[in-house]
Amino acid sequence: MLPENRSKDDVILGRKLSYLLRHAALKEGLNIKLDGFVAVSELLSKSLQRYTVDDIKRIVETNNKKRFTLKTINGVLEIKANQSHSIPEINELSFKVLEYVEFDIVHGTFFKYWTKIKTEGFIVYEKKFYSLCKGIHRFTPKR
Numbered sequence: 001m002l003p004e005n006r007s008k009d010d011v012i013l014g015r016k017l018s019y020l021l022r023h024a025a026l027k028e029g030l031n032i033k034l035d036g037f038v039a040v041s042e043l044l045s046k047s048l049q050r051y052t053v054d055d056i057k058r059i060v061e062t063n064n065k066k067r068f069t070l071k072t073i074n075g076v077l078e079i080k081a082n083q084s085h086s087i088p089e090i091n092e093l094s095f096k097v098l099e100y101v102e103f104d105i106v107h108g109t110f111f112k113y114w115t116k117i118k119t120e121g122f123i124v125y126e127k128k129f130y131s132l133c134k135g136i137h138r139f140t141p142k143r
Contacts, residue, residue, distance in 0.1 A: 010055075010058065010062070013048070013055060013056075013059050014063060016047075016048060017043075017048075017056070017059060017067075017068060017081070018067060018081060020043065021036065021038060021079065021081035021085075022081045022083075023086045028046060028047050030042055030047065032087065033078075036085060037071070037079065037080040038078060038079060039077070039078055040056050040070075040079050041077070043056070056070075056079060057070065067081060067082055068080065068081060068082060
């Protein structure tokens with residue numbers, strides 16, 4: 001089943017972008033900056049030859065999980081994955097540390113872990129970052 005309003009080609013391109021930007025940029029010979037950005041023109045010329053700038057922009061704009069960011073610096077359009085990088089060199093991601101919030105913050109997990117989380121707290125393991133949502137109203141269980 002395809003995500004709402006997305007073609008099979010868009011789903012495939014979104015997955016390719018996620019893989020390249022989060023895990024395989026160095027292996028593919030892409031020049032990835034410490035903040036995770038890669039020039040779109042380089043992606044299109046090296047790894048995604050059958051796609052266009054408009055295809056990339058459409059994926060970024062229509063991705064319901066906001067997985068990517070586009071920016072233009074000195075006339076060069078760049079893209080990055082916003083989360084879950086496994087490339088160790090990508091260490092200058094722009095995450096905002098919140099000391100206090102006036103809303104609920106939710107991390108989706110299995111209910112069987114809830115007792116342990118209540119008693120031991122949220123333990124950070126091997127991942128560098130964890131995805132959180134603002135408020136329970138945005139959480140849609142997939143399990």
